[in-house]
Amino acid sequence: MVILKIENVTYSYKDGGYQRVILNDLSYEFQEGKFYTIIGESGSGKTTFLSLIAGLEKVKSGKIYFKDKSLDQIGYSNYRRNDIALVFQHYNLINYLSAIQNISLAMSKTKKKIKKQKYVGYALLKKFGIGKSKSDRSVTKLSGGEQQRVAIARALASNVELILADEPTGNLDKSTEIEIISIFKNLALEYNKTIIVVTHSSDVSDQSDIILRLVDGKLVEMK
């Protein structure tokens, strides 16, 4: 089943006097339950693409559908709140909350009620190497790598079907990267989640079901 459909999307930025086209009449259908990676050169438009499918930016031409409804029909804030979880380079945690509060908040926003939220939250954080005392600390007092792990744990906690991540393992060491990738794989395989990860790491893309390369404003299937 198609979970996300991109239809003839074009996106450009104003660059000095002229419009520079980043995404050029791009169409693609993402299938439910698959783990996708998006690769491509720096500046090719990967983050721009993710911002659009995350409903953080509006398309200028073309349409994006989540399960047969366009993002306009769903409403952008509804879509961001109910349907997706984001792990972005610069769009991560709520700074004045602790790690466990960030996780609990994500759980409380889901439609499905999760029992024993804190218990589950601490257990999830522990899986990512964030122990009890770090979980209770304001996230600004965690390292960059630790904050990223909390962000991924929060995405998992939110219990949505679509998880979008921009370089989620960018500042983690290799062994943590491998662990996180296996969690993504497992989420797709066992829980039918759709995972879309932008990455520069071939170790990450090699593990995905489908590798897409963003080139000349279009997505090309490599695997």
Ligand SMILES: Nc1ncnc2c1ncn2[C@@H]1O[C@H](COP(=O)(O)OP(=O)(O)OP(=O)(O)O)[C@@H](O)[C@H]1O
């Ligand atoms: N808000 C903006 N205004 C103008 N130009 C922008 C804006 N955001 C991005 N760009 C430009 O659009 C192009 C694509 O940027 P984008 O961040 O999507 O690339 P990327 O593929 O994610 O690169 P990287 O791998 O380095 O993260 C770049 O040339 C960038 O400078």
Ligand SMILES: [Mg+2]
């Ligand atoms: Mg980027």
